[in-house]
Amino acid sequence: MQALAELKEQIRQALPDLDVVIGWQQGFDALHTRPLFIRSEEDIDKLVVNEFCVVNPASYLRELRGGKKVGLVLKGCDSRSVIELLQEDLLKEEDLTIFGFGCNGILNHTKLQARFGELGFIQSIENDGANVTVVVGDNKETVPFTELCADKCLTCVYPNTLQCSHFVGEESTKKPESEKNKALEEFEKLSLEERFAFWQDQMRRCIRCYACRNACPMCVCKDHCIANSREPKWLSEEVDVQNNFMFQLIHVMHLTGRCVECGECERACPMDIPIMLLRRKMAGVIRDVFAYNAGTNAEDTPPLMCFKVEEPTIEERH
Amino acid sequence: MSGSSGLLAEGQDLRIVGFLCNWCSYGGADTAGVARFEQPTDLRVIRVPCSGRIDPLFIARALMSGADGVLVSGCHPRDCHYAEGNFYARRRFEMLKQFLSVTGIDPERFHYTWVSASEGQRWQDVVTSFTERIHKLGPAPKMSGGTGYDEECLKEIAAAVSCGEQCPCHKEKA
Numbered sequence: 001m002q003a004l005a006e007l008k009e010q011i012r013q014a015l016p017d018l019d020v021v022i023g024w025q026q027g028f029d030a031l032h033t034r035p036l037f038i039r040s041e042e043d044i045d046k047l048v049v050n051e052f053c054v055v056n057p058a059s060y061l062r063e064l065r066g067g068k069k070v071g072l073v074l075k076g077c078d079s080r081s082v083i084e085l086l087q088e089d090l091l092k093e094e095d096l097t098i099f100g101f102g103c104n105g106i107l108n109h110t111k112l113q114a115r116f117g118e119l120g121f122i123q124s125i126e127n128d129g130a131n132v133t134v135v136v137g138d139n140k141e142t143v144p145f146t147e148l149c150a151d152k153c154l155t156c157v158y159p160n161t162l163q164c165s166h167f168v169g170e171e172s173t174k175k176p177e178s179e180k181n182k183a184l185e186e187f188e189k190l191s192l193e194e195r196f197a198f199w200q201d202q203m204r205r206c207i208r209c210y211a212c213r214n215a216c217p218m219c220v221c222k223d224h225c226i227a228n229s230r231e232p233k234w235l236s237e238e239v240d241v242q243n244n245f246m247f248q249l250i251h252v253m254h255l256t257g258r259c260v261e262c263g264e265c266e267r268a269c270p271m272d273i274p275i276m277l278l279r280r281k282m283a284g285v286i287r288d289v290f291a292y293n294a295g296t297n298a299e300d301t302p303p304l305m306c307f308k309v310e311e312p313t314i315e316e317r318h
Numbered sequence: 319m320s321g322s323s324g325l326l327a328e329g330q331d332l333r334i335v336g337f338l339c340n341w342c343s344y345g346g347a348d349t350a351g352v353a354r355f356e357q358p359t360d361l362r363v364i365r366v367p368c369s370g371r372i373d374p375l376f377i378a379r380a381l382m383s384g385a386d387g388v389l390v391s392g393c394h395p396r397d398c399h400y401a402e403g404n405f406y407a408r409r410r411f412e413m414l415k416q417f418l419s420v421t422g423i424d425p426e427r428f429h430y431t432w433v434s435a436s437e438g439q440r441w442q443d444v445v446t447s448f449t450e451r452i453h454k455l456g457p458a459p460k461m462s463g464g465t466g467y468d469e470e471c472l473k474e475i476a477a478a479v480s481c482g483e484q485c486p487c488h489k490e491k492a
Contacts, residue, residue: 196459253374
């Protein structure tokens with residue numbers, strides 16, 4: 001991989017001026033990567049960039065605020081979270097060095113598991129972009145990439161890192177498979193009663209571990225989250241449908257017009273609750289009403305932080 | 319207690335929560351009261367300093383906690399006592415209104431509008447038509463309480479435990 005060597009070289013050159021560079025390293029097996037915090041020369045060689053780099057490194061930026069010089073290796077979707085944080089003045093552009101590359105989509109472990117059972121049996125996996133070849137025991141199976149990749153990759157329109165300081169390799173020319181998320185389209189065909197029953201059922205499984213919140217790059221007030229506050233007390237500690245659902249609504253409302261649909265919340269959910277349906281719907285509403293895509297331009301103002309006296313797209317309710 | 323108003327069919331009152339801005343709609347409701355306009359009695363009014371004070375989560379919380387409808391009313395755009403509170407509010411409410419359908423809560427149960435302090439008659443119309451709308455929809459579906467293990471769930475678990483080695487999860491592992 002030519003580009004990876006080039007990327008490492010770029011990081012090597014930039015490292016003296018940076019406190020840390022966040023990327024990915026090989027995890028416990030071929031299918032997993034884990035975040036890598038590069039602080040010294042020898043850490044650079046651990047860096048990997050492949051279709052298993054699912055974690056959004058921008059999620060760690062909150063802890064690194066306050067004048068630290070941070071480098072980040074980012075996919076296109078991850079870079080949107082950084083831009084959104086820049087828009088909100090939560091980060092300073094001069095503190096960031098972003099290493100970009102063209103991404104061809106990432107794989108979804110939940111889908112892999114659903115398709116091949118326990119992932120421990122998988123010996124090797126190869127991805128040529130269109131198909132994924134998996135070796136399990138003596139069987140070799142080839143599955144189209146679109147069946148195993150993360151949902152966000154099917155509708156991705158930003159495969160290349162946005163507003164980055166360094167870019168390696170060739171730009172990705174990946175086109176979205178469809179304009180709208182299929183799961184959400186299917187879901188919206190259901191009646192209101194069915195949707196209500198669906199969420200009742202899903203929220204019953206939620207254990208309120210707050211993994212969705214903690215994985216979210218946009219949840220910048222985690223330490224003072226109203227879900228945990230006692231004054232005012234928004235939620236009880238009880239794990240029941242009403243509180244769980246209310247927590248999801250808190251998360252969605254606080255991300256209105258800020259959510260970049262990186263899918264970290266759903267990926268982090270230990271119960272695999274399809275909470276991205278809610279986030280995608282809200283992002284869709286923002287797109288419909290304000291023609292705004294979160295985290296695509298650092299000069300924009302998020303739509304709920306500004307207003308127009310005459311709203312052309314909102315029906316007047318006199 | 320049934321509503322004593324002649325405007326609605328006799329029946330159980332529903333719970334409608336109203337968030338009214340102190341400067342216009344609360345005054346408007348007061349004007350309607352002073353003028354003795356008959357109003358349905360389902361509405362419980364909460365006075366807020368400005369419609370811009372209303373976090374959409376107030377509305378979500380009310381709907382989650384068993385309100386059958388939520389009515390929000392503030393000053394007309396351009397007339398905000400604090401100059402721009404309701405401009406921000408308008409964007410937030412519109413987002414919430416369009417989002418609600420995905421949760422399975424009927425967006426019709428939430429309505430936001432603008433009523434000024436002198437519009438007593440208009441206030442009566444707003445409350446009456448909204449209350450009628452909620453009565454047509456009937457009581458809101460209730461959140462099933464419990465901690466994730468309702469009786470059905472517990473029965474399933476008990477059944478699985480009683481089959482011991484024969485239960486499907488053991489078979490898969492074998």
